[in-house]
Amino acid sequence: MANDDPQGVKTYAGPAGGWGALKAVAQAVRSQMGASADTRALLQMNQPDGFDCPGCAWPDPKHTSSFEFCENGAKAVTWEATAKRVDPDFFARHSVAELFDWSDHALEDAGRLTHPLRFDADSGHFVPIAWDEAFVRIGAAMQAFDHPDRMEFYTSGRASNEAAFLYQLMARAFGTNNFPDCSNMCHEATSVGLPKSIGVGKGTVTLEDFDHADAIFCIGHNPGTNHPRMLTTLRECSRRGAPIVVANPLRERGLERFEAPQDPLEMLTLGATPIATAYHQVKVGGDTAMLKGMMKALFAADRADLDTGGDGLLDRAFIAAHTTGIEALQADIAATGWDVIERRSGLTRAEIESMARTYWQSERVIVCYGMGLTQHRHGTENVQQLANLMLLRGNVGKPGAGICPLRGHSNVQGDRTVGITEIPTEAFLERLDRAFGIAAPRKHGHDAVAAVAAMRDGSAKGFIGLGGNLAVAMSDPQAAFPAFRSLDLSVQICTKLNRTCLLTARESIILPCLGRTEQDVQATGVQAVTVEDSMSMVHASRGRLKPAAPGLLSEPAIIAGIARAAMPHSAIDWEGMVANYDLIRDKIEAVFPDFFDFNARIRTPGGFRLRVGATNREWDTPDGKAHFIVFPGTDEDEGRDDTALTLTTIRSHDQYNTTIYGLNDRYRGITGRRDVVFVHAEDLAALGLAHGDRIDVVAGDRVLPGQTAVAYGIARGSVAAYYPEANRLIALDDHDGRSGTPAYKSVAITLRAAA
Ligand SMILES: Nc1nc2c(c(=O)[nH]1)N[C@H]1C(S)=C(S)[C@@H](COP(=O)(O)OP(=O)(O)OC[C@H]3O[C@@H](n4cnc5c(=O)[nH]c(N)nc54)[C@H](O)[C@@H]3O)O[C@H]1N2
Numbered sequence: 018m019a020n021d022d023p024q025g026v027k028t029y030a031g032p033a034g035g036w037g038a039l040k041a042v043a044q045a046v047r048s049q050m051g052a053s054a055d056t057r058a059l060l061q062m063n064q065p066d067g068f069d070c071p072g073c074a075w076p077d078p079k080h081t082s083s084f085e086f087c088e089n090g091a092k093a094v095t096w097e098a099t100a101k102r103v104d105p106d107f108f109a110r111h112s113v114a115e116l117f118d119w120s121d122h123a124l125e126d127a128g129r130l131t132h133p134l135r136f137d138a139d140s141g142h143f144v145p146i147a148w149d150e151a152f153v154r155i156g157a158a159m160q161a162f163d164h165p166d167r168m169e170f171y172t173s174g175r176a177s178n179e180a181a182f183l184y185q186l187m188a189r190a191f192g193t194n195n196f197p198d199c200s201n202m203c204h205e206a207t208s209v210g211l212p213k214s215i216g217v218g219k220g221t222v223t224l225e226d227f228d229h230a231d232a233i234f235c236i237g238h239n240p241g242t243n244h245p246r247m248l249t250t251l252r253e254c255s256r257r258g259a260p261i262v263v264a265n266p267l268r269e270r271g272l273e274r275f276e277a278p279q280d281p282l283e284m285l286t287l288g289a290t291p292i293a294t295a296y297h298q299v300k301v302g303g304d305t306a307m308l309k310g311m312m313k314a315l316f317a318a319d320r321a322d323l324d325t326g327g328d329g330l331l332d333r334a335f336i337a338a339h340t341t342g343i344e345a346l347q348a349d350i351a352a353t354g355w356d357v358i359e360r361r362s363g364l365t366r367a368e369i370e371s372m373a374r375t376y377w378q379s380e381r382v383i384v385c386y387g388m389g390l391t392q393h394r395h396g397t398e399n400v401q402q403l404a405n406l407m408l409l410r411g412n413v414g415k416p417g418a419g420i421c422p423l424r425g426h427s428n429v430q431g432d433r434t435v436g437i438t439e440i441p442t443e444a445f446l447e448r449l450d451r452a453f454g455i456a457a458p459r460k461h462g463h464d465a466v467a468a469v470a471a472m473r474d475g476s477a478k479g480f481i482g483l484g485g486n487l488a489v490a491m492s493d494p495q496a497a498f499p500a501f502r503s504l505d506l507s508v509q510i511c512t513k514l515n516r517t518c519l520l521t522a523r524e525s526i527i528l529p530c531l532g533r534t535e536q537d538v539q540a541t542g543v544q545a546v547t548v549e550d551s552m553s554m555v556h557a558s559r560g561r562l563k564p565a566a567p568g569l570l571s572e573p574a575i576i577a578g579i580a581r582a583a584m585p586h587s588a589i590d591w592e593g594m595v596a597n598y599d600l601i602r603d604k605i606e607a608v609f610p611d612f613f614d615f616n617a618r619i620r621t622p623g624g625f626r627l628r629v630g631a632t633n634r635e636w637d638t639p640d641g642k643a644h645f646i647v648f649p650g651t652d653e654d655e656g657r658d659d660t661a662l663t664l665t666t667i668r669s670h671d672q673y674n675t676t677i678y679g680l681n682d683r684y685r686g687i688t689g690r691r692d693v694v695f696v697h698a699e700d701l702a703a704l705g706l707a708h709g710d711r712i713d714v715v716a717g718d719r720v721l722p723g724q725t726a727v728a729y730g731i732a733r734g735s736v737a738a739y740y741p742e743a744n745r746l747i748a749l750d751d752h753d754g755r756s757g758t759p760a761y762k763s764v765a766i767t768l769r770a771a772a
């Protein structure tokens with residue numbers, strides 16, 4: 018294929034990490050921070066007294082003695098610590114209409130926001146505005162609504178626990194539970210699915226468990242790009258000889274081979290460590306079939322073992338003491354035939370049996386998973402089938418075993434823990450009411466899809482975004498963009514300009530805030546914030562860099578400013594809490610008992626772990642048991658044509674969600690472009706298409722035109738394209754019925770030669 022490769026496309030033969038990663042960081046530093054870069058920030062990342070890397074939610078090793086190198090963490094930091102600025106001059110030069118034509122990359126690459134801004138409809142430009150005036154305008158617009166539910170309070174998962182807690186307090190004191198949240202587009206299937214299975218919607222493992230696991234399964238996540246520090250952990254497991262079994266439609270380099278940039282020997286000898294011991298290219302959307310196949314194989318082998326006088330392969334003592342529902346599960350699995358399992362998963366029975374064998378031959382198993390499992394029409398059921406598999410051999414709540422969802426944003430899990438949820442429990446609201454003397458609303462609110470739908474339908478009229486870029490992150494920009502433009506009030510609290518800021522409403526305000534890396538000084542002195550990682554570890558984060566501009570406020574200060582203006586008679590001590598974040602933490606502790614001794618415990622390096630009942634086999638379900646859960650069927654929708662193509666949308670190596678750092682996707686061999694679609698060569702041939710052809714991706718009446726077809730190591734029947742460009746192929750209403758997660762990875766499509 019080498020000779021007819023289209024421009025910017027060639028096979029990548031190296032390992033993940035290695036010299037390429039070091040080179041990429043040097044480039045990022047040069048382009049964002051200039052030649053005289055202050056790179057000290059990179060060294061303070063994830064150190065006990067430094068800041069939490071805004072890159073991902075993978076935990077820090079306990080005893081960080083040396084700098085843990087991470088290419089994409091470094092990119093996230095340099096992107097925030099950039100020397101570039103978008104100041105009032107910039108907005109005088111460029112109208113909103115002009116900026117809207119810029120790419121997502123160009124918008125953020127313009128630099129850090131420096132001043133609060135208001136959209137001036139007469140001139141079509143954003144103009145600077147004083148902080149106080151901004152708050153007054155926002156407060157007035159909020160007060161003008163006939164009901165608090167007209168407002169939508171969005172949170173992206175970078176917000177600290179302190180900011181998120183104040184934010185939910187403000188919204189509830191104002192009178193709504195409308196909390197669309199990035200988690201609704203991400204691990205909501207975990208938050209909804211796992212509590213029914215094991216009583217908690219979080220991962221059950223700690224980092225130490227990886228030292229004791231006998232096998233690791235990696236399903237639907239791409240650590241080389243999205244959780245690069247995890248590769249160090251997987252490398253250790255691989256070197257110990259623990260099998261690492263991968264299920265992913267795409268061949269992902271980081272799951273195949275890794276060269277650790279902190280290992281001089283590996284770097285100098287170019288001796289990469291193999292990661293996956295078995296790589297199974299499951300079809301997009303084929304995971305439930307695969308997981309059911311593994312259970313079917315396990316039940317059969319268990320039966321055979323019993324018949325030959327063995328003790329069986331199920332953990333019968335665990336199942337009897339801790340679970341209910343095994344009979345119904347067994348019946349469902351028995352009713353699911355191998356033919357449908359093979360067809361839906363795209364894997365052979367022999368392959369699935371070998372996965373199952375590795376599973377039962379290992380005493381302690383960890384399963385890691387990401388968006389490949391959750392962003393489906395049946396993401397919740399996917400997660401629950403995975404939990405079933407784990408419960409069958411007691412792989413939850415014992416050392417070296419457990420369920421490990423890879424969270425997305427660095428504090429997305431913490432934000433949910435401290436109250437960002439549209440479906441609050443009565444117990445939580447009672448404690449919140451008591452702690453602040455308010456009467457929080459009881460009516461459940463909107464998640465992300467419901468919020469955008471309410472804006473589209475005109476029932477929601479005001480939006481505040483605490484970080485993020487919702488209009489671009491959400492499916493269906495054809496619906497989301499006009500929805501944002503129809504609002505009466507749109508406020509973005511952010512570090513950089515993005516497209517959601519440019520979808521101007523009647524009153525549009527941009528409030529620039531401090532980033533993680535920057536020093537946060539309030540009336541009582543320098544403040545620290547806290548975050549919770551994927552493994553429920555809570556620890557402090559302190560920025561050290563000089564703020565990007567003198568006038569920036571912290572997120573808590575901005576929230577307090579809005580709260581004061583919208584609720585002038587509020588009895589809550591907003592100023593006091595902002596002056597000293599310890600007081601916010603005291604209130605978090607008052608509302609959430611698991612945060613006992615909060616201020617003391619975050620002062621120990623490394624912080625503390627929040628209670629996760631399932632880790633200790635305490636099941637916080639109504640009957641105190643873990644549950645096997647039946648999902649009849651094998652797939653997205655039973656009527657589906659198994660010969661049709663399904664599109665999944667993925668991240669490149671050079672992006673952070675809607676933040677596009679650059680146009681390369683090194684490990685997939687793509688340079689300088691994003692308009693590519695990955696397809697199996699035989700699927701292309703069957704359509705009369707070839708590698709390098711210009712094609713349109715078609716989903717009903719939605720079209721992503723003018724892409725270049727790339728013949729790729731991807732499962733037959735599966736197609737991949739980049740997010741967010743492909744979001745226009747996905748209808749807003751196309752989501753998981755239980756969790757509301759958009760079906761970003763289950764899009765029925767066809768391909769045709771471009772017009
Ligand atoms: N550098 C960087 N780091 C990030 C992010 C980023 O954008 N850039 N984003 C952060 C966020 S918010 C999140 S949620 C995480 C996301 O981290 P991931 O979960 O790794 O995210 P994705 O790129 O969406 O891809 C998931 C993987 O699933 C595979 N996949 C796609 N469809 C299927 C399927 O049907 N079944 C299976 N088994 N696999 C499938 C894809 O091939 C891909 O390898 O990363 C976080 N960290």
Ligand SMILES: Nc1nc2c(c(=O)[nH]1)N[C@H]1C(S)=C(S)[C@@H](COP(=O)(O)OP(=O)(O)OC[C@H]3O[C@@H](n4cnc5c(=O)[nH]c(N)nc54)[C@H](O)[C@@H]3O)O[C@H]1N2
Pocket residue numbers: 125173174175176199200202203204388392425426483484485486487490491492510511512513514515530531532533572666667668673674675676740741743744761
């Ligand atoms: N098709 C498709 N769509 C997807 C996905 C997918 O896999 N496929 N993934 C989904 C997932 S998992 C997620 S999490 C969402 C992501 O959705 P979001 O969280 O809404 O999006 P981000 O791109 O992470 O947000 C970037 C913006 O955050 C702001 N920002 C950065 N740092 C800070 C900070 O410290 N404070 C504040 N206040 N603002 C800051 C910057 O202005 C930047 O423009 O997208 C979802 N959309």
Ligand SMILES: [Mo]
Pocket residue numbers: 199202203204424425426
């Ligand atoms: Mo995410």
